[in-house]
Amino acid sequence: MPGPPVIIWEHEVERLLHYRDLIPRLEQALGKFSRRDSAELIQPVRTTVPLHRHHGFLGLMPAYMEKDGVLCAKFVCFYNREASSTLPATQATVVLLDPEYGNVKAVMDGDVITGMRTAAASAISAKLLMRPEAEVLTILGSGKQALTHYSVFTEMFSFKEAEVFAELGEVINRTKPAHREKTTVFKSLGMGVEDAVSAELVYEQWKAKASQP
Ligand SMILES: NC(=O)C1=CN([C@@H]2O[C@H](COP(=O)(O)OP(=O)(O)OC[C@H]3O[C@@H](n4cnc5c(N)ncnc54)[C@H](O)[C@@H]3O)[C@@H](O)[C@H]2O)C=CC1
């Protein structure tokens, strides 16, 4: 019989997950997603439940990689916050399951995973699409995503300088220009497979550490 799930929380996820391991795995998984081969990867559209009273949503993001034996779901709440709010924009928990038995193998803090996998996916797209003469890293905002994007972009590439535009409220209110001539803003949708790959990696590292004498 499978045992109870392990709980792997924020500091341990931070200790176990590294961009150097995550980026190649994520790159492979995104390739599988793009081939649309359901034998490789099943990722339904994210289900969302509106939380009207709190100006947010609960999102459920499952993914199954049959050949790799990875079954995972992330629960993520995300909100439209006031500019003055000190509450987090997102809160996430990731559940890793055994696809054969259906039991939960691990429950993990999803905030570090969300921060790192989103930044890693951006860095992979920059690696493939960035103009070779690009010299300045520009980041809009100064929250968790800004920090993880700064970390991975400066780890993977060498820029002459980094600019952080943190006056988002003023840009939204149109009291400051959006520097449109300098920036191209892309929409990005987080994907369950990014969480699944990260969670599997955290679990593998956790097992390797746990089996050490
Ligand atoms: N595509 C994807 O995979 C993901 C997208 N996201 C999105 O990225 C964005 C940032 O997420 P985090 O860095 O985790 O959030 P965060 O709460 O750590 O940072 C948000 C930043 O935006 C600022 N901000 C928020 N509302 C504002 C307003 N009305 N006026 C001015 N400034 C405002 C905050 O002061 C803070 O600096 C969110 O919109 C989130 O939904 C987050 C995770 C994954």
Ligand SMILES: O=C([O-])C1=[NH+]CCC1
């Ligand atoms: O993919 C994701 O985890 C999220 N997208 C928007 C908020 C969180």
